[in-house]
Amino acid sequence: MPRLFVFGIGGTGSRVIKSLTMLLASGLKAGNFDIVPILIDPHKDLGELNECKTLLKLYAGINEASYKGTDQMDNGFFRTKITTLRSLSSDSGLKDDFEFDEKHDQPFGQFLDLASLPKNDATKDLLSLLYSDENFRKPLSVGFKGNPNVGSVVLNALKDGPGFRAMEDAFGNQDRIFIISSIFGGTGAAGFPLLLKLFRAHTKSAIRDAQIGALSVLPYYRLTEPKVEVDEDTKQETLSSDIDSNNFMTKTKSALTYYIRPEFSNMYNALYYIADPDKQDKPYENNEKKQENKAHYVELLGALSVINFANGDHTHTGDVYEYTLKNDNVPVVNFSNMGDSTRSQLGTPLTALYLFDKMHKANLTQPHLPYNKTMKFNQLYDRQQIFFDNLNLFFNKYYEKWLRELGENERGWLPHLLEENREYYGLINGNSREKGKWDGVFKPAFNISQVHLEGAKAADSKSLRKLKKVSLIGSYMAMCYQAVNSIVDANLQFKANG
Amino acid sequence: MFKGIYDKAVQSMTVTWAEYLDKNGDTGRLFREGFTSNMYTIAGALLILLTLSSCLIYYYYFNGKFGNYYRWYHWLYAMAINAVLVGMLTMIIGFSLYKKLVCPTGHHVAMLGLLNLLYAALLFFFLSFIFKWKSVMGKTTPF
Numbered sequence: 341m342p343r344l345f346v347f348g349i350g351g352t353g354s355r356v357i358k359s360l361t362m363l364l365a366s367g368l369k370a371g372n373f374d375i376v377p378i379l380i381d382p383h384k385d386l387g388e389l390n391e392c393k394t395l396l397k398l399y400a401g402i403n404e405a406s407y408k409g410t411d412q413m414d415n416g417f418f419r420t421k422i423t424t425l426r427s428l429s430s431d432s433g434l435k436d437d438f439e440f441d442e443k444h445d446q447p448f449g450q451f452l453d454l455a456s457l458p459k460n461d462a463t464k465d466l467l468s469l470l471y472s473d474e475n476f477r478k479p480l481s482v483g484f485k486g487n488p489n490v491g492s493v494v495l496n497a498l499k500d501g502p503g504f505r506a507m508e509d510a511f512g513n514q515d516r517i518f519i520i521s522s523i524f525g526g527t528g529a530a531g532f533p534l535l536l537k538l539f540r541a542h543t544k545s546a547i548r549d550a551q552i553g554a555l556s557v558l559p560y561y562r563l564t565e566p567k568v569e570v571d572e573d574t575k576q577e578t579l580s581s582d583i584d585s586n587n588f589m590t591k592t593k594s595a596l597t598y599y600i601r602p603e604f605s606n607m608y609n610a611l612y613y614i615a616d617p618d619k620q621d622k623p624y625e626n627n628e629k630k631q632e633n634k635a636h637y638v639e640l641l642g643a644l645s646v647i648n649f650a651n652g653d654h655t656h657t658g659d660v661y662e663y664t665l666k667n668d669n670v671p672v673v674n675f676s677n678m679g680d681s682t683r684s685q686l687g688t689p690l691t692a693l694y695l696f697d698k699m700h701k702a703n704l705t706q707p708h709l710p711y712n713k714t715m716k717f718n719q720l721y722d723r724q725q726i727f728f729d730n731l732n733l734f735f736n737k738y739y740e741k742w743l744r745e746l747g748e749n750e751r752g753w754l755p756h757l758l759e760e761n762r763e764y765y766g767l768i769n770g771n772s773r774e775k776g777k778w779d780g781v782f783k784p785a786f787n788i789s790q791v792h793l794e795g796a797k798a799a800d801s802k803s804l805r806k807l808k809k810v811s812l813i814g815s816y817m818a819m820c821y822q823a824v825n826s827i828v829d830a831n832l833q834f835k836a837n838g
Numbered sequence: 839m840f841k842g843i844y845d846k847a848v849q850s851m852t853v854t855w856a857e858y859l860d861k862n863g864d865t866g867r868l869f870r871e872g873f874t875s876n877m878y879t880i881a882g883a884l885l886i887l888l889t890l891s892s893c894l895i896y897y898y899y900f901n902g903k904f905g906n907y908y909r910w911y912h913w914l915y916a917m918a919i920n921a922v923l924v925g926m927l928t929m930i931i932g933f934s935l936y937k938k939l940v941c942p943t944g945h946h947v948a949m950l951g952l953l954n955l956l957y958a959a960l961l962f963f964f965l966s967f968i969f970k971w972k973s974v975m976g977k978t979t980p981f
Contacts, residue, residue, distance in 0.1 A: 710908055710976070784904060784905075789906035792905040796974045800977075
């Protein structure tokens with residue numbers, strides 16, 4: 341299988357990769373590529389980064405357990421393989437499965453070894469023109485704090501690191517590269533052009549000539565204004581944060597003037613832009629250390645660019661894609677006011693994943709369900725406890741939280757009814773299905789019991805019984821996939837207008 | 839045709855035909871002829887047709903089209919409804935057929951109805967093991 345190396349740079353990179361993981365879990369496929377996620381963020385203690393890594397590990401484990409030795413299954417939840425760079429090049433010396441860069445604990449000045457330069461050295465003078473004393477003093481362990489000029493120097497060291505060597509070893513002729521970054525921050529804004537240059541100037545032709553796509557995320561959130569803090573001893577005033585979201589747009593504009601230059605646009609094959617200029621009423625907390633930002637629909641749609649890139653052939657250079665909502669003037673985005681093609685693409689898989697969560701929970705708590713008995717799933721739940729613990733963790737800790745956060749954020753993304761409900765007629769916000777007069781009497785109702793019925797039908801099929809002999813976990817995943825997809829197809833119209 | 843499965847049981851639940859004929863003479867004989875030929879056939883047909891239909895409806899309609907009727911107590915309801923229906927219909931038909939006879943017939947008809955009710959429950963139970971294999975949701979019902 342060819343591989344798509346997806347670089348997630350900075351906090352936005354991690355968040356988009358998290359959304360990408362959810363899309364892949366729903367069964368969306370990135371062409372015929374295996375995904376190799378690679379995270380670049382100097383802020384190693386960032387909760388978002390570590391959460392993303394755990395999620396990727398969970399996904400990889402679920403994929404491995406579900407589809408090992410079951411090549412006949414083309415589609416399914418968690419179907420696309422996520423693999424690690426470390427597993428592709430085991431002797432590269434990489435310390436982490438997904439991280440590309442190494443931790444820098446020292447301040448920027450120490451990283452440059454400023455102390456070793458003579459007092460009146462010209463290099464030192466030049467550096468003092470480019471960087472402030474504050475820049476030199478700040479530790480790199482919390483990232484570049486919106487300073488791409490710092491990031492571009494530090495990240496330049498990537499090319500000598502074990503991550504880069506591992507990628508050089510593993511990269512094949514059919515492989516592709518996708519880089520996710522924000523344009524208005526520090527790490528992503530610095531990392532994207534730098535990586536692009538490194539790849540295009542690489543000595544290995546497979547890397548140099550690879551199709552490269554990128555997502556550049558433009559401003560889509562605000563931060564609270566930095567507070568003025570007064571030092572009690574020196575009475576000196578300092579700001580609580582180096583990041584001021586009022587500068588996001590200025591930074592974006594200046595970066596864009598560089599991105600549109602031919603010498604830059606010739607380096608990428610496809611560049612995707614996404615932004616949300618809608619001003620948030622409740623800005624995110626301006627906390628550099630925590631950055632506990634909720635999941636945002638821009639990250640979800642951004643993740644879709646990876647799928648789009650992987651499913652197309654991008655031989656031209658300089659292709660640019662932008663995303664527009666069908667109805668921009670809405671506080672909450674759902675399937676009825678987003679773009680028609682996005683609804684067609686996301687409607688079925690995301691609703692299927694949502695129903696899979698419900699079905700899976702019911703399966704575990706209802707041992708008397710016929711397929712639990714006939715397929716021996718009741719025994720499987722006990723025997724493969726690690727797999728089911730992982731699947732439960734994915735749903736309970738990550739998926740449901742992600743969905744909730746998307747709904748709570750500004751703007752919100754709320755395609756599904758999140759409250760517990762016995763019936764699913766109002767499952768799709770903005771596109772309720774009318775309950776038929778005879779539903780539940782002469783016609784099947786749209787509720788969890790019909791999901792069970794479809795599960796039982798799937799469990800009865802020849803293909804599933806054949807699969808059961810190869811992998812019981814695989815047959816469980818296939819049954820759930822077939823059941824919820826047939827329910828969605830029978831009850832909801834995502835392809836047609838409606 | 840169905841005499842074998844009903845006659846001895848009916849007699850043991852009521853009185854033997856010899857005793858009955860002793861008491862009721864020619865009218866009793868007329869009743870016995872009709873009861874053992876027509877009524878047993880009707881009861882047998884009711885038993886088989888209704889129980890088969892009930893099984894088909896339970897396993898292939900309710901458990902083929904809906905996903906929430908597969909628990910053992912749903913099966914028990916279906917069995918009970920079928921049994922009561924078979925028993926009641928047997929009695930209704932029996933009473934309407936023999937109401938004009940001067941000899942006592944009610945006890946026989948009622949016992950045949952009760953017997954058919956039990957047979958219907960038994961037949962439903964045994965047919966379940968055949969029908970459940972091809973049912974979507976009822977594969978493991980009752981067990």
